[in-house]
Amino acid sequence: MPGLLVHELRMSVPFASREMEAVLNLMRTADYLRREVAELLSPHGLSPSSYNVLRILRGAGTAGLPCSEVSQRLVTHDPDITRLADRLMASGWVVRDRQPGDRRVVVLRITPEGSDLVVRLDVDLQDLHRRQLSHLGQTNLDMFIRLLEQARQSEPVTTPENP
Numbered sequence: 001m002p003g004l005l006v007h008e009l010r011m012s013v014p015f016a017s018r019e020m021e022a023v024l025n026l027m028r029t030a031d032y033l034r035r036e037v038a039e040l041l042s043p044h045g046l047s048p049s050s051y052n053v054l055r056i057l058r059g060a061g062t063a064g065l066p067c068s069e070v071s072q073r074l075v076t077h078d079p080d081i082t083r084l085a086d087r088l089m090a091s092g093w094v095v096r097d098r099q100p101g102d103r104r105v106v107v108l109r110i111t112p113e114g115s116d117l118v119v120r121l122d123v124d125l126q127d128l129h130r131r132q133l134s135h136l137g138q139t140n141l142d143m144f145i146r147l148l149e150q151a152r153q154s155e156p157v158t159t160p161e162n163p
Contacts, residue, residue, distance in 0.1 A: 026151075033132055040128055044117060049078045050088055054118045057094065057110035064109035066099075093117060 005025050006014060015021040037048050046054075056073045057064060065073075071081040078084060085108055088094035093114030099105040110118075133141060 036128060036132065037125070040124055041121070044121065045091055046117075046121075049074065049076065050084055051118070051121070052076070053081075053084055053088060053108070054093060054110060054114050057108055058115055058118050060110075062109065064107045067096075067106045067108060070108055088114070 003021060003025070005011075005021060005028065008028070009024075015024070034048060037051075041048060041051050052075050053070055056070050067081050067085060070085075071078070074081075085094060085096055085106075088108075089096060093111055095109050095111055096106055097109075099107060136144065
């Protein structure tokens, strides 16, 4: 039985597999959710990736983190952390300096202005995420999270439902 995505995409033939339908549903949903986040952040001069960098650096505290560590912690892969850091520095939200013992290591730290911005946006983003997904209910959200985590695993995960 074809799902809603077949109609949304105005497809005349069904998907080649349920896996393809699932992946395209995931991609379409992620894009929908991401666009709403981008619309909320845009007036503040932030993209979802730059906001993610600020949140990572806020969590790192005053010690900051090397660029390579920030890059590894990003929710969505962005190969150009240097460009992101440059834009955040130009806005006064991040500072960058090199480690005295190894000049190749660049450490990023959030500024007080950057921290203030993230704090101001926290409630708005929490409200947005509630509007986006709270209609699923707690049980479905828990299952949704589990399924997404399983989808990212390279090996099948054994659960009571999937021995």
